[in-house]
Amino acid sequence: MRRTVRAVQEAALRWLSRNRAHFLLGDGALAPDGRVNDSWKPLGELAQVCSTLCARTPPSDPVHSCARELLAFAWRETGEGALFLPLQRGEPFATYPLEVYAAFASAGLRHPGYERAAATVAATRGWRLTEQHPTRRLGVLCAERQIGLHRDDHESELLARTWLGGLPEPWTFERASGYALTHVVFHLTDWGRGGPGPPAAVADHLAHWSPAWLVTCLEAGLWDLACEVAAVAALVPTARTDAAFEAALGETWPRIARAQYASGALCEVDTRMPQAAPSQEAVPRDEGAPGPDGHGFRTCYHSTLMAAFAAGLTLARWDGLCDEPSPSWMTTGVPG
Structure with a gap:
């Protein structure tokens, strides 16, 4: 199983490295009407995942080197942080500049x-x-925490108002609540790099029900969400001896590996599933190599990032590294 997880991770990182040009901010990144979801969001997600992979893999690991190179590329694209100043001045109360910057700061x-x-x-x-x-407020607090700002908000009160924090009936899980719960956990754990973590009751709830939620995503061909739930599973501390939990993880990675294209890309949803209409081909088309309009990149980049992210956290969990604080090399910066 470890070999399968590693193969998924390495293939995903190869695709991301080959397609790094599609993460470039572009000339309109600082425009007042710029399309944030097509510029800063992908670059920030690349930085977020690579920061975690750097934190959870030893420097001698080739995955660590690849993640460091991608992180250095992303940092250079921001002018080594200089572009965040005009971005913040243009939208003083927008939170996304801080959230993207925090991924680098970590x-x-x-x-x-x-x-x-x-x-x-x-x-x-x-x-x-x-x-x-x-959930969004928790994300902002996470970003503030990572750059040393501390607000007087009470995370426990915010958490109680989220879907996950309310300990919902497990059968109410669906796509929107799935993405909400994964991001709550990511924010509480500083994207797998530390943070306060979920309280015991929430961790127990996740340990008990996330196997079923994970299988639900796999059966529906929701590869992007399945990877996010698998990443959460790797961060749940109370699940280490849970046989059902381990069985769900064991089912996850062979299915993700089969869904992954030879290029290393992973689509957000299985194109053979009904919810993926209008494309319902017998064999999914490999859109890992983007066409002139970047269509393949847009439909694959986030799920491919999440595959690398979840694989990294899963391997770190098996190695006992998810319990460790971010190692010392994370404070030394990334060479240009």
């Missing part, structure tokens, strides 16, 4: 000027009183 890549500007904005009543859903 790997020791810092821009003091931006951090001073972010701290000034974060100290305002306007920033503190911005209305957000609890």
Whole structure:
């Protein structure tokens, strides 16, 4: 099984490396009407995943080297942090600049000027009183924590207002709640790099029910969500001796490996499943190599990132590394 997980991870990282040009911000990244979801969001997600892979793999591992190279590429694309200043000035109360920056900061890549500007904005009543859903608020608190800002919000109260924090009936799990619960866990664990973690009752709830939720995603061909739930599973501390939990993980990786294209790309959903209409071909088309319009990249990049992310956390869990604080090399930065 370990060989299968590793193969999925390495193939995903190869695809991401080959397609790094599609993570470039582009000329419109700082435009007032810029399309954030096509510029900063993919780059931030690349940084987030690579920061975690750097934290949870030893420097001697080729995966660590690949993740460091991709992280260095992403950091250079931000002007080594300099582009966050005009981005923040253009949208002072937007949270995504801080959230993207925090992914780099967690790997020791810092821009003091931006951090001073972010701290000034974060100290305002306007920033503190911005209305957000609890899950999103947890994400902002996670980003603030990673750059050393601490707000007087009570995470336990925010958590209680999320779907996962309310300990919902397990049969109410569906696609939207699935993505909500995974991001709650990612925010509480600083994307697998530390953080306060979920409280015992929430961890027990996840340990008990995430195997069934994971199998549900696999049976529906929801590869992107399945990888996110598998990543959560790797972060649940109370599940280590749970046979059902281990069986679910054992079923996950062969199915993800079969769904992964030879290129290393993984589509968000199985194109053979009814919910993936209108494309319901007998054999899925490999869109890992983007066409002129980047269509293949857009439909594959996030799930491919999540495959590498979940695989890294799964391997780290088996090696006992998810219990360790981020190692010392994470504070030294990434060479350009």
